[in-house]
Amino acid sequence: MHPAFSVIGFTVASGAGYGLFILLVLAEVYGFADIDVPVALSAGLLALVLISGGLLSSTLHLANPKQAWRAFFRFKTSWLSREGVFALVFYPLALLYLIGVYVNDAQANGLVAFVGLSAVVIALATVFSTGMIYGCLKTIRQWNTALTPTNYIVLALATGSVLLVLILAFAGKDSKTMAGIAIALLALGAMTKAIYYFWIRTVIGPTINTATGFTQGKVRLLDTGHTAGTFLTREFSYQAQHSLLTQLRIVVFALGFVLPIALLAFMILAWSSGWVALVGVFAMFAGITAERWLFFAEARHVVNLYHGAQHT
Amino acid sequence: MKLGLVVDLDVCVGCHACAVSCKQWNTSGMSGALTDYNPYGEDPSGVWFNRVRSYEVGDYPQNKTINFPMSCMHCEQADCVDVCPTGASYKRVEDGIVLIDQDKCMGCNYCSWACPYGARELDRSTGTMKKCTLCLDRIYDERLEEVDRQPSCVITCPAHARHFGDFDDPDSNVSQLVRERGGYQLMPELGYSPTNRYLPPRVTRLIPTEDVSKKSLISSVKEWVNKMVER
Ligand code: SF4
Ligand code: SF4
Ligand code: SF4
Numbered sequence: 001m002h003p004a005f006s007v008i009g010f011t012v013a014s015g016a017g018y019g020l021f022i023l024l025v026l027a028e029v030y031g032f033a034d035i036d037v038p039v040a041l042s043a044g045l046l047a048l049v050l051i052s053g054g055l056l057s058s059t060l061h062l063a064n065p066k067q068a069w070r071a072f073f074r075f076k077t078s079w080l081s082r083e084g085v086f087a088l089v090f091y092p093l094a095l096l097y098l099i100g101v102y103v104n105d106a107q108a109n110g111l112v113a114f115v116g117l118s119a120v121v122i123a124l125a126t127v128f129s130t131g132m133i134y135g136c137l138k139t140i141r142q143w144n145t146a147l148t149p150t151n152y153i154v155l156a157l158a159t160g161s162v163l164l165v166l167i168l169a170f171a172g173k174d175s176k177t178m179a180g181i182a183i184a185l186l187a188l189g190a191m192t193k194a195i196y197y198f199w200i201r202t203v204i205g206p207t208i209n210t211a212t213g214f215t216q217g218k219v220r221l222l223d224t225g226h227t228a229g230t231f232l233t234r235e236f237s238y239q240a241q242h243s244l245l246t247q248l249r250i251v252v253f254a255l256g257f258v259l260p261i262a263l264l265a266f267m268i269l270a271w272s273s274g275w276v277a278l279v280g281v282f283a284m285f286a287g288i289t290a291e292r293w294l295f296f297a298e299a300r301h302v303v304n305l306y307h308g309a310q311h312t
Numbered sequence: 313m314k315l316g317l318v319v320d321l322d323v324c325v326g327c328h329a330c331a332v333s334c335k336q337w338n339t340s341g342m343s344g345a346l347t348d349y350n351p352y353g354e355d356p357s358g359v360w361f362n363r364v365r366s367y368e369v370g371d372y373p374q375n376k377t378i379n380f381p382m383s384c385m386h387c388e389q390a391d392c393v394d395v396c397p398t399g400a401s402y403k404r405v406e407d408g409i410v411l412i413d414q415d416k417c418m419g420c421n422y423c424s425w426a427c428p429y430g431a432r433e434l435d436r437s438t439g440t441m442k443k444c445t446l447c448l449d450r451i452y453d454e455r456l457e458e459v460d461r462q463p464s465c466v467i468t469c470p471a472h473a474r475h476f477g478d479f480d481d482p483d484s485n486v487s488q489l490v491r492e493r494g495g496y497q498l499m500p501e502l503g504y505s506p507t508n509r510y511l512p513p514r515v516t517r518l519i520p521t522e523d524v525s526k527k528s529l530i531s532s533v534k535e536w537v538n539k540m541v542e543r
Contacts, residue, residue: 063419064439070398081397138502139428206499213496217370225365228355231433303430
C-alpha cells in the first residue's frame with residue numbers, strides 16, 4: 001500500500017494522545033503517580049492537541065472533505081465510521097474530566113473518576129476501531145489479523161506512557177513508577193511487533209492462480225492493459241526495496257523500543273531528568289513513525305495479483 | 313433479481329472494445345464523467361470501470377494467452393459497501409447492483425481498499441469514487457428497444473464474450489452458460505461471492521510443433537543478415 005504521510009501522522013499522533021489521556025486518568029484515579037492540577041492540565045491538553053492534530057491530518061487525505069460529516073452515520077457496519085463516532089464522543093468526556101480535576105483540585109473521585117474512566121473506555125474503543133479499520137480488510141493479509149488492533153492499542157499506550165513520564169519529569173515529580181510502566185508497555189510493544197513481523201513472513205491467501213481461476217498451471221502477466229499508471233497502481237502497487245524494509249525494522253526496534261527503554265531505565269536508576277525523557281520521546285516517535293510507515297509499505301493488496309504478482 | 317455479467321474467456325480477443333464503449337457510455341451517465349488526466353501527454357491516465365489484462369497460462373507448448381476483462385462483480389458479500397462510512401456505497405436490494413452515490417462520497421478511498429477486484433477508482437477531478445453501474449441507465453430504459461436494454465460493454469463486444477442477465481433465474485441465458493460451461497468466480501476464498509462469472513477456455517487440440525522445420529544453413533544466414541542490416 002502507498003504509505004500516505006497524512007494517515008501515518010494521524011495514527012501515530014492520535015494514538016499517543018489517547019494513550020497519554022488513558023494513563024493520565026488511570027494514574028490519577030488509582031494514584032500510581034503524583035499528579036497535581038498543572039500536570040493533569042498539561043497532560044490533558046497535550047493529549048487533546050495530539051488527538052485533534054491527528055484527526056485534522058487524517059481529513060487531509062479525503063478527496064472530497066465537504067462530505068466528511070456524513071462519515072458518522074454508518075456506525076452499524078463501518079469501522080471508519082465507528083472510529084469517528086468514538087472520537088467525537090471522547091471530546092466532551094475528556095473536557096468534563098479535565099474541568100472536574102481542575103475544580104476538585106486534582107482529586108479524581110466520585111463523579112470525576114466516573115467521567116474519566118468513561119473517557120478511558122471510549123479512548124480505547126477509538127484506538128481499537130483505528131486498528132480494525134485495517135484489521136477487517138480481507139484483501140490485505142498483512143493487516144487481516146488480530147495482531148493489528150493489538151499493536152495499535154499497545155503502541156498507543158506505550159507512546160502515551162512515555163509522554164506522561166516526560167511531563168512528570170519536567171514538573172519535578174516522582175516519575176519512577178510511571179517510567180516502570182512505560183518500560184513494561186514498550187517491551188510489550190516490541191514483543192507484539194516482533195510476533196507480527198514473524199507472522200507476516202508466512203505467505204497465505206490468494207495467489208495469481210485463484211485470482212484468475214487458472215489453478216492448474218503457471219500464470220504470467222503479459223499486458224496490464226494500460227500505458228501509464230492508474231488509480232490502482234498508484235494506490236496499491238507501492239513496493240519498497242527489500243533492504244530498506246530491513247533497515248527500517250532495525251530503526252523501529254532501536255529507536256522505537258530499545259533506546260527509550262534504556263533512557264527510562266537510566267531515569268529510574270540514576271538521573272530523573274525531563275531532558276533525558278525528551279530524548280526518549282524523540283527517539284520513540286522516530287521509531288514508531290517508521291513502524292507505521294512499514295505497516296503500510298509492507299501491506300500487499302490482492303489486486304496486485306492481477307498486475308502480475310504471484311502471491312501477496 | 314441478481315443481475316450480473318458472464319465473461320467468456322474462450323472467445324475474448326482482448327480488443328478493449330468493451331472498456332472503450334463503457335467509458336464512452338458512462339462518461340455522460342449517472343457516475344460520469346470518467347475523467348482523463350493528461351490525455352494527449354506522455355503518460356495518459358484516467359478513470360475506467362472496466363479494464364482488460366492479458367495473461368499467459370501454462371508453459372510452452374501447452375500455453376495459452378488469456379485476455380481478461382474485469383469490472384465490478386456486484387458481489388453478494390460486498391465489503392466495499394459495509395466499510396463505507398458515509399453510506400455513499402450501497403447495494404440495491406431489488407437487483408443486487410452495487411452503486412456509489414456521487415453526492416455523498418467523501419473520497420476516503422476506503423472502499424477501494426476493501427475491493428479485491430480493483431473495480432473502484434477515485435476520480436481526482438470530482439474527489440469521488442467511481443465504478444461500474446452495470447449500465448443501470450440502459451438496462452431499465454424503456455425508451456430503448458428491448459435488445460438494447462443491455463450494458464454497453466455487452467452490446468459492443470465483437471466476439472460475444474460478454475453476457476448479461478439474472479443469475480437468480482435458472483433459465484436465464486447467464487445461468488445456462490454458467491451451468492453448461494462451468495462458469496466460475498474469481499478468488500472465491502475471500503468470501504465476497506462475486507455475481508459475475510468467468511467461462512474457462514474450451515479444451516482444444518494442441519497445435520503441433522514437431523513438424524516445424526529445423527533451421528537450414530541458408531535460412532540462418534538470411535536471418536543473420538536481416539539482423540545486421542540497418543533499415
Ligand atoms: S467487485 Fe469490488 S466494488 Fe464490486 S461489489 Fe465486489 S467488492 Fe464491491
Ligand atoms: S470513497 Fe466514498 S464511497 Fe468509498 S468508502 Fe469513502 S465515502 Fe464511501
Ligand atoms: S456494465 Fe456498463 S458500467 Fe459496467 S463495465 Fe459494462 S459498460 Fe461499463
